[in-house]
Amino acid sequence: MDFKLLKTDTQTSARAGVITTDHGQIETPIFMPVGTVGSVKGVSHRELENDINAQIILGNTYHLYLRPGLDVLKQAGGLHKFSSWERPILTDSGGYQVFSLADMRKLTAQGASFRSHIDGSPHLFTPENVMDIQRTIGADIVMAFDECPPGDADYEYARKSLDLTEKWLERCVQRFDTTEPLYGHSQTLFPIVQGCVYPDLRKRAAENVQKYNRDGYAIGGLSVGEPAEVMYQMVEVVNSILPKNKPRYLMGVGTPENILESIALGIDMFDCVMPTRNGRNGMLFTSEGIINIRNKKWQTDFSPIDPFGPTFVDSRYSKAYLRHLFIAGEMLGPQIASIHNLGFYLWLVKEARKHIVEGDFLPWKNAMVKKVSKRL
């Protein structure tokens, strides 16, 4: 993997760049749609490629390991071939499931033992086998196995958790660097900076990950319950330490506002379930603000969903029709909303990139933040 920094903003820390992988290029800053089990829920590949212009999507190690399982993935020739997705893929390590499935796992120095949320069967994730699983999945970018502690973790817990994440990182790198990709394209490993909401821990973590000299670095453990302001402070602390010539990936973030502010702080990559999950639940993100399409106020609003939006659904379908689909429980509703939201997210980061390159990012960003966070 290669990263070229094309432009750094003069008024903010925003950057525009290009990542090159064996499956193609990614223009940063970028938003990566989440496709946990090898599918961006409710959205077809054709729509992802042609309408949304997704340049890279996510998969999840834990979920793909349980279903369809490693045998199937291996026989298929990896996730790219299995799912017929020829652009880049990034897989999360299952570290987030250490957090979200906390009541079904146990942490030890060795790793994390899970009970499957599907059938209750026991499984052990270690830094080593998580690297092996991600080799089998075959993502272009694979993530280190970490612990993602909750946003309200106290200092003692946060410190111990970071100790664990750092030990696991050492083992992840060791394993990754002594194994080979299985399908003829190269893979790269991103470490994850943890440390909760404690600046000194974040600082220590950001310094620690650099000794492995990887192609990119991620910031994890944010947007897990802490206030947005605290998240921005942590991003600032970490980004002041991470090398400038490597992409920085803020995991799991976020709202359009979060993304714009984090781009200004020097983040290059984002992923979040919000455009798809909230979309399925009737929430539309637009350049004019946030819409709950189920609300009665849209019942007879026959104007397009988003007249200047980038995807075909934006101009083709009206708000009233989309509301009707949601109220009637038609699955087309969530599909349209997901396509719209992803199209908007990709449009937003593309615009941000354009303004970084053109040199007027800051005023554009400030005006945009105001608009996108408004409730309509």
Next chain:
RNA sequence: GGGGAGAUACCAAAGUGGCCAACUGGGGCAGACUGUAAAUCUGCUGGCUUAUGCCUUCGUAGGUUCGAAUCCUGCUCUCCCCA
């Protein structure tokens, strides 16, 4: 013509003397959702701007009772069976 059953809030449907402004489901209205156990979950749904408070409600008109959606009587309407 004869016999039987029933009328409860937007709909369906519990409740058959006080714990009933009334279970539950649907519908409606609103909210939540940030490296996806989510096409999920939560709240409200007679009125009074808030209520452990007040007022009006269980077809309708009366009655019994300290107290009635619940018991009694008349009326209206609906459904089923037999002719």
